[in-house]
Amino acid sequence: MKEFQLIEKYFLNRGQKRRDVLLDIGDDCALVEPASGKSIAISCDTLVEGVHFFADMPAHALGYKSLAVNLSDLAAMGAEPAWMTLALSLPNVDEQWLSEFSNGLFEAAEYYQVALIGGDTTRGPRCINITINGQVPKGKALKRSAAKVGDWIYVTGTLGDSALGLDLLRGVYQVAPQFKDYLLNRHYYPTPRVLAGQSLRGLASSAIDLSDGLVSDIGHILKASNVGAVIDANQIPISTALASCVSEEQALAYALTGGEDYELLFTVPESERGAIDTALLHAGVKFVKIGQICAGDKLKFTLDGKPFTPDFKGFEHF
Numbered sequence: 001m002k003e004f005q006l007i008e009k010y011f012l013n014r015g016q017k018r019r020d021v022l023l024d025i026g027d028d029c030a031l032v033e034p035a036s037g038k039s040i041a042i043s044c045d046t047l048v049e050g051v052h053f054f055a056d057m058p059a060h061a062l063g064y065k066s067l068a069v070n071l072s073d074l075a076a077m078g079a080e081p082a083w084m085t086l087a088l089s090l091p092n093v094d095e096q097w098l099s100e101f102s103n104g105l106f107e108a109a110e111y112y113q114v115a116l117i118g119g120d121t122t123r124g125p126r127c128i129n130i131t132i133n134g135q136v137p138k139g140k141a142l143k144r145s146a147a148k149v150g151d152w153i154y155v156t157g158t159l160g161d162s163a164l165g166l167d168l169l170r171g172v173y174q175v176a177p178q179f180k181d182y183l184l185n186r187h188y189y190p191t192p193r194v195l196a197g198q199s200l201r202g203l204a205s206s207a208i209d210l211s212d213g214l215v216s217d218i219g220h221i222l223k224a225s226n227v228g229a230v231i232d233a234n235q236i237p238i239s240t241a242l243a244s245c246v247s248e249e250q251a252l253a254y255a256l257t258g259g260e261d262y263e264l265l266f267t268v269p270e271s272e273r274g275a276i277d278t279a280l281l282h283a284g285v286k287f288v289k290i291g292q293i294c295a296g297d298k299l300k301f302t303l304d305g306k307p308f309t310p311d312f313k314g315f316e317h318f
């Protein structure tokens, strides 16, 4: 199969059509028409076989997740998804794989109204790179750099599920089938908090998506904003599955250091707390207050009201 036949069969005229796309796949460039009064938000993520996913990862999940992780970056900025390009490197033309991969990709693309407007296809080790473009009203993007002392810290969803899902794939634990299904699903099909991110505009002072684990990612906000934080470990949201499969200590370690949850962590001034409750209720997302921004540059924890130093080194696979 020739390159353009492959593109035609699996990627052309599929998924979301958008009126703001003037020219899509087929020319040297795509042309889009941004809405007036909006800035374009751009991000890209690369997934390399053997580094970011196992060779036997179901192709449908890989297609879905490749887009979902990019959408999560838009969510963290409060941007609305619009267009994407796909750079695909494949060792061979495996039509079964391409069919499932593209179905997964377009499932996410349709749900979040993203149009595929171009890309690049090459032979090489399996690797997926998506560049996502979104739009955000001028001056309204949620940045990492504006958290203030006294702001409250919130997270969406539950934390640590994806990392335990990954450990199940590695064979580190055996767990009951209903928990296994849930945890693998959280690892394979993360939910980018796109609507939640948009509804935080004008209310949250800063935001980030949790891709590398809470401890690591909140560090980016603290550094960019020149502040510290105190997190109440008792408030960290942990799913029934995670709580049922490992000890309390391990569950906390997963939740604080496990990667790939793709939940949002954001900071909110006291004056906007009521508005945040309403906004996120409308976005249909669970969220919880886990701590507060403070002066300094340290990340501190409390447990049962007392200062607490998590010992993550006790868990060898972290």
Ligand code: ADP
Pocket: 007, 011, 024, 025, 026, 027, 028, 029, 086, 087, 088, 116, 117, 118, 119, 120, 121
């Ligand atoms: P060029 O040589 O000008 O870079 P290509 O021959 O690589 O263009 O690609 C032809 C068209 O197909 C372009 O519009 C490109 O954006 C699109 N395209 C190539 N690969 C993909 C892909 N994996 N997904 C979507 N569009 C693609």
Ligand code: MG
Pocket: 027, 028
């Ligand atoms: Mg060209």
